[in-house]
Amino acid sequence: MMTLYSGTTDPFSQRCRIVLYEKGMDFQIIDVDVFNKPEDLMIMNPYNMVPVLVERDLVLYESNIINEYIDERFPHPQLMPADPVMRARARLFLHRFESEMFCHIGALESGVQKTADKARLSVRDSLTQIAPIFAKQKFMLNDEYSMLDVAIAPLLWRLDYYDIQLAKEAAPLMKYAERLFSRPAYIEAMTAAEKAMRK
Ligand SMILES: N[C@@H](CCC(=O)N[C@@H](CS)C(=O)NCC(=O)O)C(=O)O
Incomplete structure (x- = not known):
């Protein structure tokens, strides 16, 4: 299952939450307080920022990169054009x-x-x-x-x-x-x- 580390007011994290819900599959969201970040965020993302997506041994950051991965992993409904x-x-x-x-x-x-x-x-x-x-x-x-x-x-x-x-x-x-x-x-x-x- 995918886990998204997400800021509750962060527009970049919101992008990834939207894609997860559009796809309608199972996922977990962990709310991160960006003013009191957990220590392991730095280990997952060298920029120490949310959003971060973890799936088994894959760790991704950057909202658009995360979203393209989710889109390719769960192709329906497809959000990036096929052509x-x-x-x-x-x-x-x-x-x-x-x-x-x-x-x-x-x-x-x-x-x-x-x-x-x-x-x-x-x-x-x-x-x-x-x-x-x-x-x-x-x-x-x-x-x-x-x-x-x-x-x-x-x-x-x-x-x-x-x-x-x-x-x-x-x-x-x-x-x-x-x-x-x-x-x-x-x-x-x-x-x-x-x-x-x-x-
Ligand atoms: N380009 C990144 C931007 C991410 C970003 O700016 N995250 C902010 C959200 S508030 C953050 O984690 N800031 C914490 C900090 O700078 O300490 C993306 O698209 O994911």
Whole structure:
């Protein structure tokens, strides 16, 4: 059975919880207090961060790497596209999410006003840029739910929590976000602390 070491408010861990619930197989989740990390976390992940996935002698870290492994190990429903061209496009999107948006999570959570304000503007601009996609299609890659939707959902959930305000042009993005938030696996994968982030 797979075991996920997961932070209860951590957007990266939430990504992995979503995939585990989408797959509907047996797994165990161990909640990690990121302010009081267990000593063995450093042994499992040299960066001493969550999420970490353990399955027998396999130990993985990095949310997107964990999620691709779960997707290949339990192929139904498949979250990475089967077609190599679409798969490559999906990986490029995942890379861009990290370098344009998720790289700002630390700053948004830093409690340092100036740093957080700069991060808010960058995230807002990146999200505004992708908003028009949803006037044409249901999900990030096409009309099918995919790993890209999993990867971005935790950030969309935290927009109010991070005090990121989007302009009116981003309305299609928020409609899309509601579609993601209403999925049964999304709801099941949320911790109590995450539920409390958004009214
Ligand atoms: N790129 C990593 C990021 C993981 C990450 O930032 N984890 C944070 C979550 S709060 C963490 O464990 N921080 C603990 C620390 O920095 O001490 C991923 O995708 O898994």
